[in-house]
Amino acid sequence: MPDSPVNLDEYEPLARARLPVEVADFIAGGAEDERTLRRNRQAFDRWALRPRVLTGVTAPRLHTNVLGQPVAMPVLLAPAGEHALSHPEGEAATARAAAAAGSLLIASTASSLPLEAIAAAATGPLWFQLYCFSDRELTASLVTRAKTAGYRAIVLTVDAPVLGRREREIRSGYAVRRRLHRGNFPDGRQGSFDASLTWDVVPWLRELSGLPVVLKGIMCGEDAALAVEHGAAAVIVSNHGGRQLDGAPAALEVLPEVVAAVQGRAEVYLDGGVRRGTDVLTALALGARVVCIGRPYLWALAVDGQQGVGRLLGLLRDEIATALTLCGRAGVDTVDRSLLSAGGQGPAISRERGAADR
Numbered sequence: 001m002p003d004s005p006v007n008l009d010e011y012e013p014l015a016r017a018r019l020p021v022e023v024a025d026f027i028a029g030g031a032e033d034e035r036t037l038r039r040n041r042q043a044f045d046r047w048a049l050r051p052r053v054l055t056g057v058t059a060p061r062l063h064t065n066v067l068g069q070p071v072a073m074p075v076l077l078a079p080a081g082e083h084a085l086s087h088p089e090g091e092a093a094t095a096r097a098a099a100a101a102g103s104l105l106i107a108s109t110a111s112s113l114p115l116e117a118i119a120a121a122a123t124g125p126l127w128f129q130l131y132c133f134s135d136r137e138l139t140a141s142l143v144t145r146a147k148t149a150g151y152r153a154i155v156l157t158v159d160a161p162v163l164g165r166r167e168r169e170i171r172s173g174y175a176v177r178r179r180l181h182r183g184n185f186p187d188g189r190q191g192s193f194d195a196s197l198t199w200d201v202v203p204w205l206r207e208l209s210g211l212p213v214v215l216k217g218i219m220c221g222e223d224a225a226l227a228v229e230h231g232a233a234a235v236i237v238s239n240h241g242g243r244q245l246d247g248a249p250a251a252l253e254v255l256p257e258v259v260a261a262v263q264g265r266a267e268v269y270l271d272g273g274v275r276r277g278t279d280v281l282t283a284l285a286l287g288a289r290v291v292c293i294g295r296p297y298l299w300a301l302a303v304d305g306q307q308g309v310g311r312l313l314g315l316l317r318d319e320i321a322t323a324l325t326l327c328g329r330a331g332v333d334t335v336d337r338s339l340l341s342a343g344g345q346g347p348a349i350s351r352e353r354g355a356a357d358r
Helices: 006-018 021-028 035-046 090-100 115-121 136-149 166-169 202-209 219-230 250-263 277-285 293-326
Strands: 064-066 069-072 075-077 105-107 124-129 154-157 213-218 233-236 267-271 290-291
Touching: 006 021, 006 250, 006 293, 021 293, 035 250, 035 277, 069 233, 075 090, 075 105, 075 293, 090 105, 090 115, 090 293, 105 115, 115 136, 124 136, 136 202, 202 213, 213 219, 219 233, 219 250, 233 250, 250 267, 250 277, 267 293, 277 290, 277 293, 290 293
Parallel strands: 075 290, 105 124, 124 154, 154 213, 213 233, 233 267, 267 290
Antiparallel strands: 064 069
16 A cells, blocks of 8 residues: 555554544543543653574564464454444454454454454454443343354453543544444444442353453452452453543553462453554563554554554564564563563653554
């Protein structure tokens, strides 16, 4: 394609040129003053990698696995609603691109396409992101549908008992929300989020689905420990891409705390602000098994559909391989805290990185 981006950030301006303003702001926006949105990006600037020389590394290993599922690199596609706002093929295009790259898509409850249609289009594994509704029967039906369609894990979002105040949407008059497709609710039956949810939901979902349950939205050690105690197979350290509680810390800032609390009893993933292969290595060095990206692939989807998402994942894969080689690491399985500069966090680097996060 002409003017092909050479890094993930370059997709956003190209996508904005193609999308209505309110759709672009819907994708990019965070809560209130968007402090947490910016902080997710800035947190990576506080860490430095340690280059090593004369190591003989030539073709580092990028593959790993999540919940026993092999993936070609330590990057998953985070759940994000309404892919058809970016491209007419919606989640079908995203799922195909993820599979071609050896990654996997976590399909959202708020997808444009029905979860069954996404599964039919996919040529690789899928996980299903779940919102729990006050109508528990409706929630159970989504879980049952996901299992029947072949999804391999249930990813429960736990940080949205209510929606954060997303002021870009308020200013647009919620223009996008009036156009949502809501593919999983063809009869219009969609309840409100269950704000009364407690930890008992985790064993309920495990029993109902027979699948591993992943909790997305863990931001402190106490909740990480409780997640493990209630049977979560993995947790995603996430502040919902800065779209919920403004003023919360960056996901990367609390990652070490969560890893310490889990004590190896569950897998730990991270989303929030990842834009470079060096960001991926920083997160892995602090204890994440993989990272998840969200906004970047929606921009790429808007630019060039399935091919755009595939190219974006290829760019990130190449950056990870380059960074591993320059750090003298033979594979992602060799990344640990010693990859980071001694002394831990340094001063933040003051630079404008744009308004995008997960």
